Amino acid sequence: MNTVRPLYTDGKKTSPILRDLIGDTVCMNPDFIFNRLTLSNGCKQNRYSTVEHQTPFEGICVVPFKDGFDGFGDVQDFRGNGSRKIDGAAYLQALDRAVSDRWDPDRTQLVFMSSGFDSRLISHFIRRNYEADPAPILFVCWGAECEAFEAIMKYQGWDPAQYFSIATDLEHIIYSFRFCDAWKHANGASQNFAASMFHVALDYLRETGRIPVDPDDLNIWTGLGNNEQMTWSGGLAQVYKKLYYGFQMRMWGAIDGADTMQPLLDAEVGKVVFSGRRSNGARRRLLAMADPKLASLPRTKTSRKSIPGKDLAQMVADFKGSFYYRYVERVPDPGFNKSIFLYDGRQKKHHEFFRKWTVASLVEKLIKKGIEIDGPIGLNTGKK
Numbered sequence: 001m002n003t004v005r006p007l008y009t010d011g012k013k014t015s016p017i018l019r020d021l022i023g024d025t026v027c028m029n030p031d032f033i034f035n036r037l038t039l040s041n042g043c044k045q046n047r048y049s050t051v052e053h054q055t056p057f058e059g060i061c062v063v064p065f066k067d068g069f070d071g072f073g074d075v076q077d078f079r080g081n082g083s084r085k086i087d088g089a090a091y092l093q094a095l096d097r098a099v100s101d102r103w104d105p106d107r108t109q110l111v112f113m114s115s116g117f118d119s120r121l122i123s124h125f126i127r128r129n130y131e132a133d134p135a136p137i138l139f140v141c142w143g144a145e146c147e148a149f150e151a152i153m154k155y156q157g158w159d160p161a162q163y164f165s166i167a168t169d170l171e172h173i174i175y176s177f178r179f180c181d182a183w184k185h186a187n188g189a190s191q192n193f194a195a196s197m198f199h200v201a202l203d204y205l206r207e208t209g210r211i212p213v214d215p216d217d218l219n220i221w222t223g224l225g226n227n228e229q230m231t232w233s234g235g236l237a238q239v240y241k242k243l244y245y246g247f248q249m250r251m252w253g254a255i256d257g258a259d260t261m262q263p264l265l266d267a268e269v270g271k272v273v274f275s276g277r278r279s280n281g282a283r284r285r286l287l288a289m290a291d292p293k294l295a296s297l298p299r300t301k302t303s304r305k306s307i308p309g310k311d312l313a314q315m316v317a318d319f320k321g322s323f324y325y326r327y328v329e330r331v332p333d334p335g336f337n338k339s340i341f342l343y344d345g346r347q348k349k350h351h352e353f354f355r356k357w358t359v360a361s362l363v364e365k366l367i368k369k370g371i372e373i374d375g376p377i378g379l380n381t382g383k384k
Contacts, residue, residue: 004246005260007191008055014063018055018187022366027058027374028328037347051310067240078271079235086276088289094272098263099125104219105135108212110258111221112201113141113163115299117283117356118223118264121146124290125263126221127156133242142166148300155297164210166201177311179318182361202258208236215258225265229273230280236270312336316358323367324360331356 007014010021051303053062066072099122103109113119115259122138139162141149146165153163205211212218225243230237243265263269276282288295316333319325336351361372 005068007068008060010060010064016187017361018057018060019183019366021060022057022371023209024370025372025374026060026309026366028363029054038264056112056362062245065244069240071240074237074267075240075270077235078237078274079212080271080274080276082274082277084276085284086273086278086282088286090275091269091272091286092290094266094269095263096125096128099261100129101265101266102219102221102261103129103133103135105133107135107217107219107259109137109219109221110205110211111136111137111139111224112150113139113149114223115141115145115152115297117287117295117299117373118226120152120294120297121226121290122221122223122263123152123156123252124287124294127158137162138205139163140205142201145217147299148298151297152294155294160369164205166186166204177315178363179315179322179357179361182358183363183365185280209363218258219261219265220258221261225262226273226279226283229264229270230278230282236267236274239270240265309336316353319353319357319360322360322364323373324363326357328360329356 005016007016008018009020013021015021053064055061062068064074103126109126109130111123113123126137139149139153139158141163142165150163181286202211208215228239228243229236232242284295313336316336319331325331331353334350337349367373
């Protein structure tokens with residue numbers, strides 16, 4: 001079962017969670033911090049061909065994609081020709097098998113949903129497996145897509161106790177902007193934004209008793225990967241590589257050790273996609289082949305939420321009071337306006353602040369655990 005799961009290593013053991021490899025003492029990596037504006041771990045801005053596998057901490061590196069992705073040998077030279085439509089029957093068969101291979105009725109299934117076509121495909125095949133081999137299950141959606149999501153759930157016949165809509169306002173994620181929690185978001189990768197919806201949703205669901213606290217009792221499902229396969233340039237391996245060094249690192253940090261099921265990134269599914277003509281429009285056509293009614297249900301576009309100015313001011317104040325800011329690197333004031341949009345990729349001037357903010361938060365967490373931080377200026381202390 002191929003999984004685009006990034007791995008870190010300290011030379012002796014590996015883990016998708018960077019903090020699992022940090023011992024009693026850790027040294028900040030000045031080369032990573034000072035000399036590189038990174039898009040994610042060791043990847044230079046907008047350049048995935050030159051990968052340097054560093055992290056903010058010396059002695060902990062990223063396992064290279066070709067070694068970390070267990071399906072690399074199957075996809076490294078696979079590009080397809082794109083001269084015909086994607087074979088719908090072959091695609092649905094491969095996806096059905098990918099979901100079945102990942103189904104584990106002994107665990108609670110947590111399915112992150114939107115109202116989009118990819119989420120509907122995943123829930124369609126999950127329904128098949130659930131009917132054959134039931135398991136505890138919860139579908140979750142947040143924000144402006146909740147109304148359309150609930151219509152999808154009702155159409156598929158799920159019990160209301162099996163799906164949950166998180167509030168559309170910011171109350172449930174406002175603590176995502178707390179400096180004490182920011183370390184959870186990045187997992188050592190560069191975090192361009194202040195919030196991580198995966199982390200926030202998991203914390204919220206655990207605190208309200210809707211899912212198990214122990215990550216070993218949980219399988220997390222997402223519909224991620226189809227958009228990238230349908231639209232990104234390059235071969236199949238290049239798409240997986242970008243995901244490996246980018247978003248996946250942050251997501252694996254957020255899920256905090258639970259197994260994540262991403263059947264749309266299964267190598268056999270990807271091969272079918274790349275054997276045909278890729279486009280965004282293909283996603284609806286493939287869903288309609290599985291269930292025409294499901295494809296026709298209306299969807300809702302995601303709304304844009306803003307980080308309030310008072311929370312931005314607190315973020316900056318917390319950062320300036322941190323060990324990182326005082327002893328490692330004084331990042332210039334980001335010059336926030338009264339508010340900024342969440343997840344807005346166009347606001348690049350703010351990205352470096354968020355990157356350093358999440359690393360600084362992790363350093364504070366390590367200090368509170370009694371771990372000594374060795375800074376690049378030679379300071380070695382576990383205290384502020």
